[in-house]
Amino acid sequence: MSDASLPERRRPSGSSDLSGPFGSARSSGESARVEQARRLAARADGLPSLNRLAELAARLLHTSSAQVSVIADDQTVMGGAGDASSSVGQRSPSADSLCTVTTEAAVPVVIPDATADPRTRDLPSVRSGAVGAYLGVPLHSGDHVVGALCVFSPGERAWTAEEVGLLAELAGPTMTELELAALESTYEEDRVLWQLAVDAAGVGAFDWDLRTDVLRWDERLLELFGHTRESFGGTIEAFNACVHPEDRDRVGLALSSAIESCGGYAAEYRVVRPDGEVRWVSARGHAIAGPDGTAARVVGAAYDTTAVHDGEARVARTLDAMPTAFFHLDRDWRFSYANPEARRLLGAIGSEVVGHVIWELFPDAVGTEFESSYRGAMDSDEPAAFEAYYPPPLDAWYEVRCWPVPDGLSVYFIEVTQRHQARAVLERAARRSELLAEVTRALTATLDEEEAVARLTQILVPGLGDWCVVTLVEGSPPPDPRSERGWRRRLRDIGWWHRDPERRTMVERYAQLRVPALTDDSLVAEALVSQEPVVVPSGATERIVGILRPGEAGQICRDLAPSAVAVLPLQGRGRLSGLMTVFRDAERGSFSEEDLDLLADVAGRAGLALDNANLYAGQRKLAEGLQRSLLTAPPQPADLEVAVRYEPAAESAQVGGDWYDAFEQTDGTLTLVIGDVVGHDTVAAAEMGEVRGLLRGIAATTGDGPAALLERVDRAMETLAVDTIATSVVARLEPSDAGPGWRRLRWANAGHPPPLLLEPGDDGVRTARLLWSTPANRMLGLPTDDESRAESVVDVPPGAVLLLFTDGLVERRGEVLDVGLERLRDTVLATSPDASLEEVADQVLRRQLPGWTEDDVALVVVRLRG
Template identity: 50%
Template sequence: MIRLPTRAPGHGWSGRPGRPVGEADVDDPVGPRFVDDRDAERLRAEMAMAAAGIGTFDWDLVTGRLDWDDRLIELFGYSVDTFDHSIVGFNDRLHPGDLDRVTAALQTAIDSCGDFASLYRVLLPGGDTRWVSARGRTLPGPDGRALRLLGAAYDVTDQRDAELRVTRVLEAMPAGFYSLDRDWRFTHVNAAAEQILLRSRDELLGQVIWEEFPAAVGSAFEESYRRAVETGAPVMFPAYYPPPLDGWYELRAWPSPEGLSVYFLDVTARYREQQQAERAAARLELLAAVTEQLTGTMEAEQAVALLAQLVVPTLADWCIVTLVDDGQPGARRGARDVGWWHRDEALRPLVEDYARVRIDALRDSSFLYRALNTGRPVAIERDAAAAVQGVLTPGEAHELIGRLGPESIVVLPLRGRGRTVGLLSLFNTPERGTLTAEDLATAGEVASRAGLALDNARLYGQQVALAEQLQRSFLTAPPEPDHAEIVVRYLPATEAAAIGGDWYDAFLQPDGATMLVIGDVAGHDIAAAASMGQLRGLLRGIATSHDEAGPADVLRRLDASMELLQVDTLATAGIARFEQDADQRERAVTRMRWSSAGHLPPVVVDPDGTVTVLGQWGRADLLLGVDPHTTRTETVVTLDRGVTVLLFTDGLIERRDSDLDDGMARLQAVLGEVGSRPLQEMCDLVVERLVDGRPDDDVALVAVRLHRQDRPRPVEAGPRRLPPSIPVEPGP
């Protein structure tokens, strides 16, 4: 119930004693004109209000009389006869849900002698409801108390219905929506926003967003909202809000004169699914990269050492790769750290220092050696730094792991065919936490592939060693006649199994002549090596069982033996016989007889540096194994002492990007530069410069240098090695 003030005797509503509002002073000379102006102004106002559908009210707070104009009487569902001109008539039409609120607003305006404003519902006799917006102002008496409340009201039902439709749409939306005023206070929060923000609208309405959600301050939320308000342009952006929301959101914000409207979706589930998909793709990419790196080379230890750079940061924040040696006894088995990496570039030197000292500092009870000796993964899910310090001896490693501060560790054995050949240690910081089940499964697959690659490399190494041993058994050390220095070299193709059909040979015939042989059987496998061994043995037997058998005769007999023994292979071969009679010795010359079965010609280097290709380059007799009846020819040249002769296979000069003519030109150029070096050094330089240690094909070469016979055998030529049946050359 509203408490009304009492009216002071003798005072009108204008506060002027004895005169009601609107009554003119007849003695005032300007009165009539003032009344006319006032009436005109009142008429204009009445017409404007009528056009706008606005009704007026006048409530005498002393007598309690409430006057409404016709528009307002109609608006409340009364007639002139049925409206009782009291506040009770007003209250009778108010919706029960609005009565207390409107009554309180009226009482506040009266008590404070202030303004009144309210939006309320009116229940009509027929059951319809209208929304009415009303505003009023109190007029005080001389004592400051409110004596009268004047105001206006109008029907806003259509507007309210439109707002309700908008509100219903906003409430029905699955997306969150809230609006902020110019002071960043919440003015509307829909139901979806309540659920997403974990706050009710009653808690948020009227509150400042930065105070209710302090983590938004200085974040993408504040930056984007303020930019939208300042520029007047909508903004769209994704953003993360930390716990308790702990979610990812896509937001669209539209500025308006009233403030900012924000539409947002909780995309946390989608974002996490996307993250999982990205992590899964990264894991697959990692496995592909690991496979490519491990299978792309036979240098598996080097490839595994680089493994750390592949698994970081996909699987861990930092990593150390350890290899072990089967040949080392004991529980530690020669463990050594060979690779490490950290996602933070600034911490990589720290990890490098730790990897340098940790093996020596680890106790036998450490997690690393437990994984090594059991062949099973070892995991520490929390407080890993302290746990590792517990298995380290005091010192630098103990201090470094404390500075690196891992929260979790997983040590995985690298297994290959039932053997542990290495270990992969994955470290995570507290921010990342422990490895997920998916990451752990991927890490296990990486470890398996790395272990198998290492074991394959071990088996390959054993095969290579066996092949090289077999190849060396075919390629025996050359003899060393008195004044002839012989040097041999063999280099297998990098893409082959370190064994093939290229061969060299050097031996003495019964008459003391020196015979050099160079040959190439087709193929780079055990079969080619076996064929090479057969041909080499046959050639040796033929050349050493016939006194003074020349190169052409030896090749002819070898071709016949191949047919007879059914040695089904093709081969090139070149034989040079170095012989000297007394006259030639007196003249300090040596005769060389040369025959070629499809092989490259020898190259001669004179002491003055002149390089000569013997014979007609590009012309040679038929290969071995084609026609045993073919005619074999010889080339005979006389060589001065001090000359060097080089026999070689095509792997020395052949290139995939050039032909043999270019290769022969390169060989001549290199020999022109290094031909005067000691013979061992010269051969090394020739191989280095032409194939750089990685030939595309097998390389075999044999070189002989004819030292002067009027002087002692040079020291660099090494000791003399001759069969007992060969007579010693006369001294100078």
């Protein structure tokens, strides 16, 4: 996408070259924009957060690549995913980039086919085939458009308004991350300036090797202590000899503490030079651990602070020149010095700080991190560092470093308000994106309305409110309280939640009573009429109770005591799916504009999800009715019990090719049929009805046995050109000479799973066996040949239970059929002998089927009365 390696794009003929000896001539506005873009592109060495945002954009919009570009004199790729990831940090001519089109347009650029768009068809990345479909949104920095966030893929693609909105939403955190990086770069420049100022003050370095006891000083430190390399002994004893006798114990304690903890060292002390002159020295260092984990060296730096103590001008000038604010507090917490930058930053209080006690000038610092850190540093004789906010009149965030000195506390600080604001914006954008993503995941994971709403309520609370109620609107157009007297009957509160578990029962009762208690002036009625959000920012309890009919609902509302409420329509595709009512208690406060924008986004997604669930439920109900209309109720002969079941596939539209049948013939025998047409969709259901009708009609008119019946169906399907394949078992229960109450079971199998027979034993032990047919018969609908179908016969005793079923009852993905059949045999044996036949059918389905069935299931269960 960056085309960093492509040749420079040629200037169109007839265009004028505005460049001169001082560069390109630009308007002042364009120059400001380019300068702003250069500032943002300074961190082109790589920002992982921009790469992650690009990856998020590509993943959410289902594209192969995404890119963040800054357009100044050329294009700089700041972040990328997919094909663009290899271009991060590269620069290329801006004229060759699609992102330049977006930057110049200053509005979202939607290109379904870049090869057909005159703005882009001649660009190298389009000619090469790398970019087919392109979507880009501008990145705004203040009043300037400095670049673009884009996604792209090879080939054509239509972009939806929702996708454009989603990418535009991601542009906010992307721009925030760019600004944050630029601010951090500026902050580092300040640190460099501080280091230069310190160097100008004459800071020297030292290195003490604890293993050899060799202490090395650089030339500046030797000069500071008044020694030459020859006169200084190079040991810690030589250093101690230079320290003023009154300060030696304190300095030694600071060094020992740093060595023991492998930590920092800080001390300010007096030194006595060989000529007798006494000077103040401030030293900072750190103990470095060796391979064994104990301190091996102490390294650091020191500089002359005599000017601070004696009022000499040299160090004072250095501190005055510092771009970082610095002040000094004495032991009584009075300002003894403040450099110009400190006086500027603290000047909002309207008073000179030097000579005044800090806690009196800045009373809001008492009890905060400012006081605890300052006092802690003074008491522990250890440096401290922190970031903290000071309220108006300063109204700013500060990064503070403080360290104790013998006569007080030295403090330097910089204002970091912009950095905190940028970080806060990024965190809010991240939280918003995370919440919306959570809503999308929760609502798209189910097509059940009540489950979707239950998930939604537990995201809204406590994320955006203290409690909530979600209402389903039935029918289209939505009810109009202005003209429809029975409008409440089309509303149903189906979801609610409260952050306090002890109050959820109250909210549930309120949801049960609320709709009948609504008046024509209620907030819900207002939202139905306007189909716009209705917000009560304060005093919500009295407002709601005042527009409810007198009764229990109003009393519960008083007990729940909402302070603010927002009612938002849940818009589907051209219809109102429902309403979302979010309540806030007084402790939480009202809704901000940002809160309402986020609630509107959530409502939009929830409306589409509820609309999908509603459409799915309608199709599912219609399809189930069609399916069950094809399956008739079984007969109930005097000496037999018959139960039937049909369970559709969970992933289908409630119709499929599985069927059952049971009917008595003219000779009094009971014919049982189980079958399965290949497939489980509406086509399979239609074909199933055709095959079932043929088999039922032929059986009723001929009285043939199972094998002959299947042969006639084969011929009829061939004659009538019924182009389908099905498996089936046809069985007849006929009179038997084996004994009173016995029946003879005669059956033929056309490629179907075998029936299962559960028989009572003389000793009370039941047995279950699968009735395999030998040889196996071909399926219905396959080409016929001279081979006739075979029948099998078995005598069945009273009390026996026969099961005919389709493969969905026993088959599992990745599992052989024999395992499922054995599992069914165990399930049937585990049923209670005393259970009714209906209970047996239910127990078999409950134990055999997982929560999510992949295929239809038909089941016929017959028991011989004993």
